[in-house]
């Protein structure tokens with residue numbers, strides 16, 4: 489079967505052929521329906537620094553944001569899994585380290601990832617541990633279900649912030665996670681969600697407006713600070729989410745935060761950021777990191793997808809069949825692209 493894989497330590501990916509996976513104890517085989525191209529997949533495609541550790545796993549079949557149907561069960565797995573619509577949490581966790589014991593599987597010290605350390609879903613069939621699978625309600629469509637991994641990442645950040653009804657939330661950066669943060673912040677009861685971006689983000693900002701942002705600020709043309717101050721009667725935002733990975737945005741985000749407010753960092757920064765720590769100390773502003781998500785958060789996200797998954801449809805800007813998957817990676821670099829979905833086709 490066809491598979492999109494990383495074969496060498498250089499830019500690009502290849503469409504190769506692999507055998508159908510062999511089931512191990514405790515695993516199921518999922519017939520893949522849809523897989524989203526993640527920002528991390530694009531980094532691996534571009535071969536920017538930070539993924540050198542992947543080389544021992546070459547050829548690595550990518551794809552970790554996926555949905556599908558269970559078609560085979562391995563030893564120790566109940567037959568009743570067969571035919572179930574599922575999504576799969578990509579993190580293979582040890583279940584015994586201190587973080588796992590606390591239920592914080594996203595912080596497992598020996599976490600391995602499906603679609604990096606073991607073959608992923610840019611193919612037709614993938615074998616995964618059954619404990620990573622979550623059954624979907626029948627009414628969730630499999631394309632929308634492929635959004636569950638990034639939505640769980642955004643939900644984890646929203647839960648860390650603890651948004652309350654009537655608050656003002658600023659989301660910096662309208663990538664997939666930023667847009668999902670705007671959607672979830674609104675759902676969590678924020679009175680006003682302000683989403684920022686630059687000229688190249690125009691199409692994404694328009695999508696943001698459709699799915700939850702009340703106000704859009706083009707920070708290349710406007711100064712965010714007076715806009716947020718005016719919108720909040722001079723007090724500043726209750727919560728800021730930094731989803732751009734841009735150091736300047738982070739510093740600006742701290743500036744627009746109210747005293748005692750929190751800024752949740754979700755974006756991955758390519759370089760260290762120099763901060764005026766006193767700006768945090770003297771106003772009791774809190775800087776929080778957010779990474780991945782826990783199984784409990786995934787369960788909640790599945791309920792959101794079941795109830796209002798259709799509202800997220802505008803996030804899916806491109807769809808490609810698996811055979812044209814490499815074109816999908818090119819498309820994901822277009823300025824209007826948010827989530828590119830690769831559809832597996834094997835019958």
Ligand SMILES: [Zn+2]
Nearest residue numbers: 526527553637
């Ligand atoms: Zn991802």
Ligand SMILES: [Zn+2]
Nearest residue numbers: 582585588596
């Ligand atoms: Zn662990």
